[in-house]
Amino acid sequence: MQFMKLAYIICLAILVPIATGYAQVGIQTSFKPNEIVPAIYFGGTVSNYYSFQWNCFNVGVIPKDPYNQNKPSGSMYPFYSFCSIMGIGFLASSGREWPSLAALLPDSSLTKKTIVAIGYALIAPIILSNSQHHLILFGYDSSSSSPISSSLFIRFQTDYYDQRDVSWLRFAPSGGFELFFDIKNKPSNSNFNCYGMALQFAISRNWDVLNNRTIKSAYLGYIGTKFNFPF
Numbered sequence: 001m002q003f004m005k006l007a008y009i010i011c012l013a014i015l016v017p018i019a020t021g022y023a024q025v026g027i028q029t030s031f032k033p034n035e036i037v038p039a040i041y042f043g044g045t046v047s048n049y050y051s052f053q054w055n056c057f058n059v060g061v062i063p064k065d066p067y068n069q070n071k072p073s074g075s076m077y078p079f080y081s082f083c084s085i086m087g088i089g090f091l092a093s094s095g096r097e098w099p100s101l102a103a104l105l106p107d108s109s110l111t112k113k114t115i116v117a118i119g120y121a122l123i124a125p126i127i128l129s130n131s132q133h134h135l136i137l138f139g140y141d142s143s144s145s146s147p148i149s150s151s152l153f154i155r156f157q158t159d160y161y162d163q164r165d166v167s168w169l170r171f172a173p174s175g176g177f178e179l180f181f182d183i184k185n186k187p188s189n190s191n192f193n194c195y196g197m198a199l200q201f202a203i204s205r206n207w208d209v210l211n212n213r214t215i216k217s218a219y220l221g222y223i224g225t226k227f228n229f230p231f
């Protein structure tokens with residue numbers, strides 16, 4: 001299991017930038033009541049008003065698992081989701097991202113187009129399950145001279161805890177505000193594609209799914225830090 005985790009991290013660092021074409025990567029950590037969530041993310045500006053962030057290695061750590069005698073628990077969801085994406089990609093990608101069985105078919109083949117479309121449809125919800133979507137307020141463009149940028153964001157966080165007696169799933173949507181600070185001068189294309197750090201302030205709600213019940217928490221505030229690097 002330790003070897004598989006190491007292989008997962010190495011493959012992730014190599015393949016995801018190639019597959020997505022994004023030119024920036026970062027490290028993010030969120031601090032919630034009884035929960036710490038470190039993440040490695042890839043993302044980029046899609047338009048002048050919207051940027052996307054995939055928290056591809058998003059591990060929820062709970063110091064006191066309320067369903068397992070208050071023992072510490074860590075989420076294995078990013079490992080399972082990565083294996084799922086790689087499996088689907090090997091079978092149904094177009095062949096431009098990485099080799100696949102579908103790539104053996106002619107590009108004009110209707111069968112290939114259908115298989116690839118199904119593959120992308122299966123991968124999309126896995127990526128969206130741990131993602132952030134930013135509505136840009138100001139500063140994330142090359143024409144801005146401000147060293148500070150800001151955005152409103154919606155975040156979707158999914159974790160699965162199965163290393164203890166009771167296995168359970170947590171889905172935690174949240175919304176908040178981000179302040180981004182340039183550390184170096186911005187490049188010509190986008191402020192978001194630069195060295196920088198950010199502070200995030202948000203409100204979240206946990207939906208914990210066990211075998212026979214779903215438990216909703218009260219609304220919880222949290223703070224996050226983010227360090228961004230061009231790739």
